Amino acid sequence: MSTSDLRRPAVVFAIALPLVLALVVAGLALYARAGGFTPAPPAPETGPLAVxxxxxxxxxxxxxxxLLAALPPDLPGDPALVGRPVTEPGVAAWAAAPRPVVLRCGLPRPQELTPTSTLTEVNGVSWLTITDGTPEPSLVTYVAVDRGVYVALTTPTQGGSAPVQTISNAITQTLPERPVQVR
Incomplete structure (x- = not known):
C-alpha cells in the first residue's frame, strides 16, 4: 500500500467532517427558529392561594x-382555569399562568369611577376596566359597577374574555342590577 492510498481517506474525512458539521448546525438553527428549543410555559399553580x-x-x-356560591368551580380557557382554594372572605380564585384569576366581592366604590368613565357591558353587566398602569400591562381588573356590591375580577391580560363572560353570567343570575353610582 502506498502513502497516497493512506492519505485518501484522511482527505475525504477532512472534507466531509466540516460539511457534516455545517449541515448539523444548519439543522439545529432551523429547529430553533421553528420554536423547537422554546421551553414550555410554566404550569399554573393549583394549590391554596394566599391573597x-x-x-x-x-x-x-x-x-x-x-355570588360566590354561584361561581363555577373552573373557568373556561385553554387550558381550563381550575379553581383554587382561598380562605379570605368574599374572594374566589382560579389557576392561570403567569398569575391567577382573582375575584373579590364587596369592595368599596372604585375611585376611577367618574361621570366620564368608559364602561363595557358584558352579558348584561357594566364593567369598569382598570389596568396595572404599566406601559405594557400584565394584569387587568374589571369592576362590576351596576350591582348592589362592587365585584372586581383581576386577570392576566393575555387571559382572554372567557373569565369575564362567565363571571358576568353568575353576577346576572345572583345580583340585581342597579343604576351606576357616580359622583
Missing amino acids: APVVAPDAGSQACTD
Whole structure:
C-alpha cells in the first residue's frame, strides 16, 4: 500500500467532517427558529392561594355569599382555569399562568369611577376596566359597577374574555342590577 492510498481517506474525512458539521448546525438553527428549543410555559399553580387582605366592607354580605356560591368551580380557557382554594372572605380564585384569576366581592366604590368613565357591558353587566398602569400591562381588573356590591375580577391580560363572560353570567343570575353610582 502506498502513502497516497493512506492519505485518501484522511482527505475525504477532512472534507466531509466540516460539511457534516455545517449541515448539523444548519439543522439545529432551523429547529430553533421553528420554536423547537422554546421551553414550555410554566404550569399554573393549583394549590391554596394566599391573597393580600384588602378593604372589602361588604365581603361577608349575603350578596357576596350568593355570588360566590354561584361561581363555577373552573373557568373556561385553554387550558381550563381550575379553581383554587382561598380562605379570605368574599374572594374566589382560579389557576392561570403567569398569575391567577382573582375575584373579590364587596369592595368599596372604585375611585376611577367618574361621570366620564368608559364602561363595557358584558352579558348584561357594566364593567369598569382598570389596568396595572404599566406601559405594557400584565394584569387587568374589571369592576362590576351596576350591582348592589362592587365585584372586581383581576386577570392576566393575555387571559382572554372567557373569565369575564362567565363571571358576568353568575353576577346576572345572583345580583340585581342597579343604576351606576357616580359622583
